[in-house]
Amino acid sequence: MEALLYYASWACLLLGAGFCFVGGLGLLRLPDFYSRMHGGGVTDTLGAGLILLGLMFQSGLSLATIKLVMIGLFLLLASPVATHAIARAARHSGFAPQGTGEE
Amino acid sequence: MSGIYTGLLLGLGVLSCLVVVAVCRRMKIVDPEGHPIHLALGMMRYMPWFLWAVIKANIDVVRRILHPRLPMAPRVIRVEASQKTHLGQVIYANSITLTPGTVAVETDEGTIDVHALTRESAEEVRSGDMDRRVTDMEGER
Numbered sequence: 420m421e422a423l424l425y426y427a428s429w430a431c432l433l434l435g436a437g438f439c440f441v442g443g444l445g446l447l448r449l450p451d452f453y454s455r456m457h458g459g460g461v462t463d464t465l466g467a468g469l470i471l472l473g474l475m476f477q478s479g480l481s482l483a484t485i486k487l488v489m490i491g492l493f494l495l496l497a498s499p500v501a502t503h504a505i506a507r508a509a510r511h512s513g514f515a516p517q518g519t520g521e522e
Numbered sequence: 523m524s525g526i527y528t529g530l531l532l533g534l535g536v537l538s539c540l541v542v543v544a545v546c547r548r549m550k551i552v553d554p555e556g557h558p559i560h561l562a563l564g565m566m567r568y569m570p571w572f573l574w575a576v577i578k579a580n581i582d583v584v585r586r587i588l589h590p591r592l593p594m595a596p597r598v599i600r601v602e603a604s605q606k607t608h609l610g611q612v613i614y615a616n617s618i619t620l621t622p623g624t625v626a627v628e629t630d631e632g633t634i635d636v637h638a639l640t641r642e643s644a645e646e647v648r649s650g651d652m653d654r655r656v657t658d659m660e661g662e663r
Binding site: 438445460464482499503506516 | 524525576577580583584587588592594596597598615616617619620621622623624625626627628629637639
């Protein structure tokens with residue numbers, strides 16, 4: 420059981436790190452500001468989420484896990500608000516998205 | 523949350539909670555949006571579906587980022603938000619933003635402008651599936 424938790428934890432941590440890496444790669448590779456936000460979205464959700472889950476497997480049923488859950492809930496509320504604020508600010512300053520435009 | 527439970531620390535914690543509540547009452551900013559506990563039941567039904575949608579969208583975006591030719595067609599679409607309260611619309615807009623591949627750019631009364639990375643992700647939002655589920659959750663009173 421202990422070994423199982425250990426491997427599950429490492430699997431989550433490595434997968435999370437992978438998602439964070441790809442998210443960062445997306446920030447570099449994607450062409451314009453608005454599409455780059457989607458790269459950040461990967462890091463925000465599965466990247467951070469899997470790393471938190473992996474850390475929870477490490478700490479087991481303890482106070483540290485409750486704190487990790489709190490951090491996760493906070494991220495769930497704060498990251499979309501921040502993304503939305505940035506996108507809205509960009510749009511209000513007249514920054515047009517690249518691509519097929521408005522429909 | 524430090525694992526230290528002395529009378530002084532707990533007492534100070536209770537005291538500061540009471541002071542914050544008193545200040546908020548005086549400022550008249552206590553409202554049902556502060557801690558939407560009435561949505562807890564609906565949330566429990568919505569969350570599993572939402573997490574699965576987020577995972578699927580993540581994998582799709584990751585595939586596109588790693589693809590050598592970056593296959594995508596970014597666009598902005600306007601969708602309806604059929605939720606009755608502002609809180610419901612905020613939950614819907616945040617759900618859209620949390621799903622990789624779509625970001626809520628602008629919200630207005632009853633509509634949301636969404637920036638989508640691909641045609642498929644735009645269609646996913648336009649199908650209104652998530653909109654309906656958030657409205658269902660909100661209706662659970």
